[in-house]
Amino acid sequence: ALLYGVTSTGWPFYITLxxxxxxxxxxxxxxxLHVTIITLMHVPSDSIPxxxxxxHKLATRNLERFLVGRQFLISSSVFVCSLxxxxxxxxxxxxxxxxxxSYDVCDFVISTGLGGSLIIxxxxxxxxxxxxxxxxxxxxxxxxxxxxxxxxxxxSGICELSFCFADMFSVN
Numbered sequence: 001a002l003l004y005g006v007t008s009t010g011w012p013f014y015i016t017l018x019x020x021x022x023x024x025x026x027x028x029x030x031x032x033l034h035v036t037i038i039t040l041m042h043v044p045s046d047s048i049p050x051x052x053x054x055x056h057k058l059a060t061r062n063l064e065r066f067l068v069g070r071q072f073l074i075s076s077s078v079f080v081c082s083l084x085x086x087x088x089x090x091x092x093x094x095x096x097x098x099x100x101x102s103y104d105v106c107d108f109v110i111s112t113g114l115g116g117s118l119i120i121x122x123x124x125x126x127x128x129x130x131x132x133x134x135x136x137x138x139x140x141x142x143x144x145x146x147x148x149x150x151x152x153x154x155x156s157g158i159c160e161l162s163f164c165f166a167d168m169f170s171v172n
Contacts, residue, residue, distance in 0.1 A: 009083060009084060016084055019080065019084060020081060020084045020085070020116075023077045023078075023080045023081045023084070024077075024081065024119065024120060024123055024124045025124075026073065026077050026148075027074060027077045027078065027081075027120060027124035027125065027128075028123065028124045028125075028127070028128040029128070029142065029144070029145070029148055030070050030073055030074050030077075030148070030152075031074070031124065031125045031128045031129050031132075032128035032129060032131060032132035032139045033059070033070065033132070033139065033140075033145070033148070033149070033152075034067075034070060034129075034132075035128075035129045035132040035133050035136070035139075036132045036136040036139045036140055037056075037059050037060065037063070037066070039132070039133060039136040040056060040136050040137070040140075041060065041063075043056075045057045045060075048137055048140070049137060049141065051140075051141050052137050052140030052141045052145075054146055055140045055145045055146045055149045056140055058146065058149045058150060058153065059149045059152075059153075062153065065153055065156045066149065066152050066153055066156070068156040068160075069151070069152035069153055069154065069155040069156035070152045072155050072156065072158060073151070073152060073155060078120065081113075081116050081117075081120055081124075082113040082116060082117065083113075084116065085113045085115055085116025085117075085119075086111065086112070086113040086116075087110045087111055094106040094107055094110060
């Protein structure tokens, strides 16, 4: 569906595919980063190689703030992926599956975005978590990891606005 341009966005296939790839890679980085931080939480930063130590210091300095920002970015990326993988016109996409699966099952999987969710689960969540669990320092050393940790810390401020709104609009 991504290649045929029949997703709910109506974007050209190359923009849809690029956006989906970036979102899945972002999810993979963030999921692996979560496992990496939990694995190396009690390891001193000076025992980690210098490139990874900077990201480790930044992530563990305020762990709660990092985790809130990480969750916000994960939720946003999964939302984008679900929009991209949802198909509005299933007449073009379900005819190829008619010989081995019922049309109703194909329609359900494609119209709800379940297919994209399975791709995210396999390549964006489980695989990076397993790799980060076995090589946590390597995951910290991936390109762009320090800016991503910084972004997680910065984005958590958006989530903290909910407390302000709750105080302003509380019903007594």
